[in-house]
Amino acid sequence: MSGGIRVCHVLNALGDGGVQNLLLNMVERSESNVEHSISYLNELETSLEPAFRAKGVEVTDASPGGQFDPRAVGALARHVRKRDVDVLHAHLPWQQVVARLAGLVTDTAVVSTHHNLGDNSHPAVLAAERATRLLDAATAAVSETVAERHAGRWVGADDRWRVVHNGIDVPGFREEVRSRDGIEAGQKRATPDGGAESDSSAPTFLHVGRYIPGKSQRDLLHAMASVVEEAPGAHLYLVGWGDLEADLRAAADRLGIADNVSVTGYQSDVEDYYAAADAFVSSSLSEGFPITYIEAMAAELPVVSTAFGGAADIVADGETGFVVPTRDRAALADAMARLTDPEERAELGRAGYERAEELFDVARTEAEYREIYRECLDESATGAPPTPR
CATH class of the missing domain: 3.40.50.2000 (Glycogen Phosphorylase B;)
Structure with a gap:
């Protein structure tokens, strides 16, 4: 796709959930020069994989051993190289850790979105997410409260945050x-x-x-x-x-x-x-x-x-x-x-x-993320450090 942007979304699973339905709506409104794919780290009995494939979205299992399998980093890195991915967009703390490490070894821009307050995440996962956050090209949250919770969870929190509300049609x-x-x-x-x-x-x-x-x-x-x-x-x-x-x-x-x-x-x-x-x-x-x-x-x-x-x-x-x-x-x-x-x-x-x-219309959500992807790639091309958000 010459001149386009290839985005791979890194998810926990393809269940019938809010993030997955958000991405389905985003794909429908995506510009022709933005290509989306999905890599998931956990297989569920109820899957939206057919719905994504029906929209022409490639779906891959990045971790046959389960969502916390560290081999996911290598599997995701191989997928990035094979598909010439431009941006890894990760949507939960553990997936953000995996995407950041895969991005580091492949020199791929990583965008992380925090969708919840982290109350149900293991402390070790949250610590790993915080420790690797500087590897993001851009860090986003779905609300001001989510941004404040994650940015302020440890001393020395940075202010490089975007707030991008989820949306629907x-x-x-x-x-x-x-x-x-x-x-x-x-x-x-x-x-x-x-x-x-x-x-x-x-x-x-x-x-x-x-x-x-x-x-x-x-x-x-x-x-x-x-x-x-x-x-x-x-x-x-x-x-x-x-x-x-x-x-x-x-x-x-x-x-x-x-x-x-x-x-x-x-x-x-x-x-x-x-x-x-x-x-x-x-x-x-x-x-x-x-x-x-x-x-x-x-x-x-x-x-x-x-x-x-x-x-x-x-x-x-x-x-x-x-x-x-x-x-x-x-x-x-x-x-x-x-x-x-x-x-x-x-x-x-x-x-x-x-x-x-x-x-809260998904067209606005999609447009804001598209702009973030472009900014990240522009910064990567010029060698400039991520701009504080």
Whole structure:
């Protein structure tokens, strides 16, 4: 590809996750002179590899021994040389370490993006990531909070950071959600199983995320129990996957709201649930920059969120939804109860869509990364050191 840029994204795995879907959207909007490929370090049972290949993206397994196999450095270096890769773009701490070392031995520019706060990463991995960070041509984070957390984790942190928000195809997602029930947002919707909502003042809430302690869905269930006291017809869909699935069903039963809560398990097609919902709600304790919030705003749903680090980057409190303290079940319930008014839901939802379209469309994300790639290659060609960000 003469005169173009060859970018290889280094991922943990090709599962159905936020980063992978972000890259699928970026590929669709990539300019013709930017060629993307994928190297992953961990194979999962659920894979998006066919989706990438359908878009003409080459996919390689860079570590047959598993994601923490040090031989991944050599495998990735061989891939870089074979495919004449210009930029390695790594998306999680261990993958950043591998990409930086492979970049060092092949003289390839490395861009690192931090997608979360690092709370679930092993301390040794975080230390290795920090120790190799100066090998980056550019270091990015998906939110100001993520940048501050990683840059400030050790004394002597540098300020060479870019903040590039994740994005989705905002108009496209809205149209896809609308097509599921064929009606405009704000009107009575159908439930995913084909039933009809009974009362527009009894809202349907949606939460999409893994069933793990960090999502704190039990706080959400307690808040929902309070909402149901005032709006008996309210319903909550917990869409996700994880080890706590049975525990969440049991908790809903103990709270007496089993009929008001659907713990759906994994769903490959979430648009039906966005179409059925009146509002999106999250009780997370820690997040980086959740794509599900952007999806909710694109679907014209108000967002009720706990005040984890990245929430303020996405939700405009009082304008597109409400932000409440973490672990405050009463405040979460109060915010949810405010959304029993259909007019207020519609107003917040419209404002959320406008904010998402302006700030979080994937076309903007792709353009910002494309500019970073070009800057890194320009610096490499001139021999100049990376410019402080």
